[in-house]
Amino acid sequence: MALRFSLLVLSPLFLLCCCHGIKAHKGGEDPTTIKTMQDFSGYPIHEEPHLPNSLSLLSVDTLSLQKQIDELSTFSDTPAPSVTRILYSEKDVLARSFIKNLMGFAGLSVREDAVGNIFGRWDGYEPELAAVSTGSHIDAIPYSGKYDGVVGVLGAIEAINVLQRCASGLTVANESGFKPKRSLEVIMFTSEEPTRFGISCLGSRLMAGSEALEKALKKTVDSKNISFLDAARSAGYAKAAPASIKVDFEGNGGHAGAVLMPNRNDAGLAAAELTLAVEKHVLDSGSIDTVGTVGILELHPGAINSIPSKSHLEIDTRDIDEDRRNTVIEKIHHSALAIAQKRDVKLSEFKIVNQDPPALSHDSIIKAMEASSQELNLAHKLMISRAYHDSLFMARISPMGMIFIPCYKGYSHKPEEFSSNEDIANGVKVLALTLAKLSLY
Incomplete structure (x- = not known):
């Protein structure tokens, strides 16, 4: 309201x-x-x-x-x-x-x-x-x-x-x-x-x-590898008490000038292609209530003259219709698998962190x-x-x-x-x- x-x-x-x-x-x-x-x-x-x-x-x-x-x-x-x-x-x-x-x-x-x-x-x-x-x-x-x-x-x-x-x-x-x-x-x-x-x-x-979350938090760490439990304790708390997706691609690194384009297994390009696929699947849902965002995209080793050997994405998908949102997530997963096969890289992780129904x-x-x-x-x-x-x-x-x-x-x-x-x-x-x-x- x-x-x-x-x-x-x-x-x-x-x-x-x-x-x-x-x-x-x-x-x-x-x-x-x-x-x-x-x-x-x-x-x-x-x-x-x-x-x-x-x-x-x-x-x-x-x-x-x-x-x-x-x-x-x-x-x-x-x-x-x-x-x-x-x-x-x-x-x-x-x-x-x-x-x-x-x-x-x-x-x-x-x-x-x-x-x-x-x-x-x-x-x-x-x-x-x-x-x-x-x-x-x-x-x-x-x-x-x-x-x-x-x-x-x-x-x-x-x-x-x-x-x-x-x-x-x-x-x-x-x-x-x-x-x-x-x-x-x-x-x-x-x-x-x-x-x-x-x-x-x-x-x-x-x-x-959420018992599943309580168990997961025992193993959860932040970007500096500090665990949730340690962070909570440091702040004076005793214990731990939108669909988000984490995706990792692994390819082959190399010098940007030494590896020709046809021979590359670029994990960064796989991430870029999946980013565009997220946009496509969201728009194809036919509803303005379906949204998707790639809010985090990280490349390793992260040097201008080095082909990315690893890439990490975090995708946020939302919709007021749970079934429609889940369909989009499924399509994103299929795209990730297809991209990995086409570019000869490994889809090492596709993990749905939370997938909650509307209220x-x-x-x-x-x-x-x-x-x-x-x-x-x-x-x-x-x-x-x-x-x-x-x-x-x-x-x-x-x-x-x-x-x-x-x-x-x-x-x-x-x-x-x-x-x-x-x-x-x-x-x-x-x-x-x-x-x-x-x-x-």
Whole structure:
């Protein structure tokens, strides 16, 4: 869901609802049955949860929120305006402390799991019920911007602050203020970006119970041959808790001037040909929702006067239709085999790192977000996101929905990404009101 603008969107303020067992009342039931149910429960079964009038005057502290966004951007391994914050790096650890402090200042109880997912909870008056959670990530790929993911975490903390200001009873005179029935929780997910270990959404995958990933992480290393477990330990964590494809070709190296073209087994050309094949298969799918990217292409030995003896590619394929995406992956595999045979090189690896199905937002959460937008007089529309989000994996264990806000020219993963204070504040208001609605079920 996004506030209505013609631009692409950025900064998901994504929302998870763990409210299991919420069901719509079916019309046409016997009046006697309805009365019996009402007498037993003590509540009218047709009424929506009551929200106090104080929630009609939501106030977002935009200056403080922007200051927090700016301050968090200073925890970076590259100079401003870019942001680089890699999983378990020194800057990442400092940024995590910053987030935990903000959660504490908001009066949330803070805990952290074994891989660094951070949880800040505002206990409801029925804390034994499943919580309503919202959150995003703060890790950033090299030379990206300061808004992606960050708005979803800092904005979520501010949404809690907004509701707590309503809870204080200061917003509207003579009113008791808002109090959540279900606990509200802000989650900062570990490593949504796949930068360091090549696997996106590590924290949410593990929360969703990916045993295969947990086993794989015991053997996973980064580009400097540092294992995931060692990196986690160095950052103070005890243990490990889009379809991506890794491809390796092996050929024969040699001097660029000594080996004639007909006699070459060039692993670099095999990689280049497969790169073009990826584009062809994606376009041939016939859908604009199918995308493919060769984001990494490495040649060995990497000298201008040396024929590449090895090549390594990492391919990202995405689609809202799982079967169509899997067909593209199969065609890419067939092309890799054919290219290896034609160029007399060895296809030494074709490995699908992760191959995850799309996830659908839950109707009950969509309706709550739409109602909140309408009550705030904000234009909105339903939309599809083709990016990887932690919500993809949380949807496996809980109803899920996402809120998006506009950004400048649709820029993301680059220093120029930008969302205005007004758009961020509107997103926070929609999030706060949606959390309030869901927390009272």
